Amino acid sequence: MKPNCGFLRLAGEVAAVSRETKMWKVYVPKKPSSQDTDVSPAQRDEAVRWLTEIHSKLQLYPETLVLAVSILDRFLTPIKARPKYLRCIAIACFFLGAKTCEEDECVPSLKELVASSSCGCSPSEILRMERIILDKLNWDLHTATALDFLHIVCRPKIDKKSHRLACRPKRDKKVIG
Template sequence: MKFSEPWGRQRLSFLLEKAASREAKMWKGYLPKRPSSQDTDVSPAQRDEAVRWLTELHGRLQLYPETLVLAVSVLDRFLAPIKARPKYLRCIAIACFFLAAKTCEEDECVPSLKELAESSGCGCSPSEILRMEKIILDKLNWDLHTATALDFLHIFHAMVLSCRSGFLDSMLGLNRSQHLALLTRRLYHCLSDHTLMQLRGSMLALALITLDLETCCPDWLALTIELLRKAQIDSSELIRSRELVSRSLSPSRASLPPNTVYIYRPPSPDRQDQAPPGPPTDSRLRLPASTKRKVEEMEVDDFYDGIKRLYNEDVTAAVPEGAPPAEAAAAGGGLGVPLPRQEGSSSPCPPLQPVGAS
């Protein structure tokens, strides 16, 4: 189906208006719960782990993307107003998943409850899942239908293609289904990050698609403004959402522990003629090759600024040689991770090297 026809665009506008109305009625802002020393409530980290577990199960069963996204939506709506013990979390999650499967899948594709309990390894019996299912439905007033981030992602994606139908083939070499599948996988990652629960589904979807357009479409800004106008979303809210989503999807942040410290030590003059050492043993110190080429021409102060811009982190003050361990840990943000020391270098961190160095 082509969406370039006037009827197609009118249909998309109608679907967007209907989804936005449903979202405004159902969505409630996320309020992080206070941490408790007692095992009386599910923590945000435990919630994220449960979502990742459901994502793996969803991949094994090869169900529709709508099933997983609805299951996470039902899980969050159920956990928001109540206190649930962590030991019941998997039972709650699998019950939400079963409800979503019965809502979104064809009848012949819905796994049996016994099969689901065994294949998932949730540790619950079918009767326990059924009892939990009834509790969830009662708490949500038997209303599972809501506009999810995936619904908005489909609508925004179709709107973009209705204006720029050929940009996927020319810029990315992907067809429409492949590009939507790529965005959907990124959405799965965002769903497992509780820091993004503060975003409405429409904002999350719009942030995802505009971040992608920025990398592949020359007039992405004009398309973004058009989507903002149709969705009636404030630009400042989108900017904030894009920052949160970009931070969540960043590969560097995904592979780094918190408070990672980067130390640059310029080579000494007597070692400039020597062959550069091999790549660092710690993969956390690798930089993209394009960034390294730029670094070679930068002054030391500019290099520090570049690191801050690249990783969105402030570079901590250097630790004097011979400082006590406690002082070094405090200057490093309490990281406490031992770094390998190379011979002939007074720094505990080897010099940064290009990824391709050998």
């Protein structure tokens, strides 16, 4: 007997939400300091807009961008990062999101990512930043995202609508012979 895929997906989402509630930390925008040693909220927002442009160019899944932003926020929350490293951090988060959400053949190569993003860092710098991010997040990239929340909230409405369509009386079709 084949397991119900909808049930398995829901169970996975519930597990992700449960894990997220245990480790959740609110993103508190840092006030700009006089020394500019921290990434400001405006700089973070600009990095997200930049990632959105890259995502649009590469035509990847929406989950890739959402996960990349989630990883970025989870990394920037406890870490003091200098603005000059923000693009490298952001593109490394994007690369992690792509490797997590995309099919292997659709994940852009590092050279392709560097060329299409104009991030100003080398593939080896992105890999080094990727290792730092993974280390700081304890290799836990799977977290509930805003898109997961929307899937959970919208699913009952979609299920009801599809049920109504399935229960609609079928019209007689004339057979042309």
